[in-house]
Amino acid sequence: MKPSAVAVALCLACQAILSAAEVDSGVAERLRQLESKLSQVQTLQVDFVQEKQMAILAQKLVLKGRITLQQPDKVAWRVRSPIRYGMVIQGASLRQWSEDTQSVQQFSLAGNPVFAAAVKQIQSWFSGNYLVLARDFNVAILAESPLVIGFTPRSGSPAREVIQRIVMRFGEDERFLKRLEVVETGGDAMGITFFNPVFNPALTREEWDPRHE
Helix, strand or coil: CCCCHHHHHHHHHHCCCCCCCCCCHHHHHHHHHHHHHHCCCCEEEEEEEEEEECCCCCCCEEEEEEEEEECCCEEEEEEEECCCEEEEEECCEEEEEECCCCCEEEEEHHHCHHHHHHHHHHHHHHHCCHHHHCCCEEEEEEEECCEEEEEEECCCCHHHHCEEEEEEEECCCCCCEEEEEEEECCCCEEEEEEEEEEECCCCCHHHHCCCCC
């Protein structure tokens, strides 16, 4: 069983987020401070608008929806417009639903290592574990207030074949990611803006049903 086209698009958007470790000590300390603030948020609900500009198309693809997160390993990604689609990750299990099929599909991330890595990075956006990028990316603090972090692939990094740069912009209190921007080497660009955050809400069981509105 394979993820839907929307889920695959998410995977491709997340391919840049890889693994661990060399970074300037000052930048590393700033990232640790950020992770400390983000770790105070155990549950989160936030709306999003995702824009994908493809080099071969004049118009952007725009998706609107909502993300629900519960640390350490639960994420619900719901697209409400222009289609209705739900993807729920719980541990190593992923379930998805779409208005086209009107059915819930389930598969194990253990059997889909590439997709599992991409899903892990959706969680990382909000947990603040950005030091894992340092092996494959140069990390720079582009602005302090509000915080903006830039990532450019290192020479020889596999990411350099796909990604030109990544920019992460944070809310003023640095408790959530406000905007993610990815520019690909082929000229495509993706931006996701997150807004209306609700910090540490009590979540019901229905939140983890991909059919839930």
